[in-house]
Amino acid sequence: MEKAAPAARRGKILVVEDDPSAARFAVYVLGDRGGFDVTHVSDPVVAINRIEDEPFDMVLADLDLPRLSGLDVLACVRRVAPGVPVVLTTAQAMTALDTHVAAARADAFLEKPIRPQRLIVVAATLIGSRPRSRHGHRASKPAGGHDDLR
Numbered sequence: 848m849e850k851a852a853p854a855a856r857r858g859k860i861l862v863v864e865d866d867p868s869a870a871r872f873a874v875y876v877l878g879d880r881g882g883f884d885v886t887h888v889s890d891p892v893v894a895i896n897r898i899e900d901e902p903f904d905m906v907l908a909d910l911d912l913p914r915l916s917g918l919d920v921l922a923c924v925r926r927v928a929p930g931v932p933v934v935l936t937t938a939q940a941m942t943a944l945d946t947h948v949a950a951a952r953a954d955a956f957l958e959k960p961i962r963p964q965r966l967i968v969v970a971a972t973l974i975g976s977r978p979r980s981r982h983g984h985r986a987s988k989p990a991g992g993h994d995d996l997r
Contacts, residue, residue, distance in 0.1 A: 858904035858974035859884045863894040863920055865912050869938070869959065873907060873966070881967040883974075891915040895923045903931055904974045907966075910937040921952055932973035936961065 860883045864870040870887050878885040886903075888894045891912045898906065898920075906924050910917040921933045935952075938959035955969050 857882045857884070857971070859886070859902070860905045860907060860970060860974075861894060861897060861901075861903045862887045863889075863891055863906065863908040863912065863917065864936075865889045865909065866938075869909065869936075872961075872963075876963045876966050877907070877970055880963060881970060883970060891917075891920050894920055898923055898931075899927050903928070904977065905932045905934065905970055907934045907936065907970075910935055911939055918952065930977060932977070934969060934973070 860877055862870060862873045862877070862885055864873060864887065867889075870889065874885050874887050877883045886897065886901075888897060891908070892914055894906075894908070895915075897903075906920065908917040908920040912920070917935050917937075921935065924931050924933050932954035934955040934957060936957045936959055954973055957966065957969065
């Protein structure tokens with residue numbers, strides 16, 4: 848299997864996941880297989896601090912986190928870095944209404960278990976649709992227009 852493009856060209860992703868096996872999966876798939884520069888944190892409060900201090904090209908967050916939810920992380924991203932795409936994930940059974948509400952707020956919504964290739968394609972599509980700033984990171988732009996990724 849051919850390795851993806853170097854991380855510097857693929858983008859920087861923050862993974863916010865408290866389940867160790869789900870976190871290892873996301874880091875492996877996005878980093879080793881997808882070629883992205885991946886940072887993982889398990890605590891959403893730490894994630895919010897990182898989002899405020901560092902530029903990321905995408906955030907992947909579980910909905911069910913300790914202390915704060917993935918929706919809280921999403922709200923922070925929309926406030927601090929409104930053009931950064933957010934992908935929400937969940938392993939919990941959700942009602943159709945809950946799923947619709949979460950998906951409407953995020954750029955993409957993935958139910959676990961997530962197929963590795965699906966995760967890579969969603970990340971590449973969302974990051975690839977953002978123009979680069981003069982510093983090499985993707986420039987912020989209003990979110991939206993990614994209905995096909997949900």
